[in-house]
Amino acid sequence: MAQDCIFCRIAAGEIPSAKVYESETVLAFLDIAPVNAGHALVLPKAHYETLWDLPAELGEDLLRAVKSVADAVKVETGAQGLNLMQNNYEAAGQLVPHVHFHLIPRFDDDGLKLWPQKPYGDEAEMRQLAERIAARAK
Numbered sequence: 001m002a003q004d005c006i007f008c009r010i011a012a013g014e015i016p017s018a019k020v021y022e023s024e025t026v027l028a029f030l031d032i033a034p035v036n037a038g039h040a041l042v043l044p045k046a047h048y049e050t051l052w053d054l055p056a057e058l059g060e061d062l063l064r065a066v067k068s069v070a071d072a073v074k075v076e077t078g079a080q081g082l083n084l085m086q087n088n089y090e091a092a093g094q095l096v097p098h099v100h101f102h103l104i105p106r107f108d109d110d111g112l113k114l115w116p117q118k119p120y121g122d123e124a125e126m127r128q129l130a131e132r133i134a135a136r137a138k
């Protein structure tokens, strides 16, 4: 446990939370400042900072929790859709450096827009970048 980490302190029961799911390895609770009511956070109980720090063995527990909590949030809020988000590092908007997945219930009329998009300079630029990423990702 990281003493100065708010999510570790929630997992240890030192700080209260609106808990919605718990297993041996995973915890979920409602975000204190929701995008929409029912916005939940799913996280490993153990402290890992980002996606890349997570051991692959935790993947199954996390995905099971994400799917289960997502279904419950969707049904109980009457949402028509749901966004799954996960921020890594400050540049991507990560405020709490304990890896977590945002489950955000969405409604046809909630007025939220996804991020703005932009085109590549040309198709060759996109293809070259795809080749470099593919070579590294395998």
Ligand code: AMP
Residues within 6 Å of the ligand: 006, 017, 029, 030, 031, 032, 033, 034, 086, 087, 093, 094, 095, 096, 097
């Ligand atoms: P991120 O920007 O991805 O690191 O998200 C951190 C999220 O944690 C934010 O959406 C906060 O509203 C939420 N948060 C911070 N402190 C608490 C807390 N004590 N209980 C519940 N949610 C929290």
Ligand code: ZN
Residues within 6 Å of the ligand: 002, 005, 006, 007, 008, 009, 046, 047, 048, 097, 098
């Ligand atoms: Zn932590």
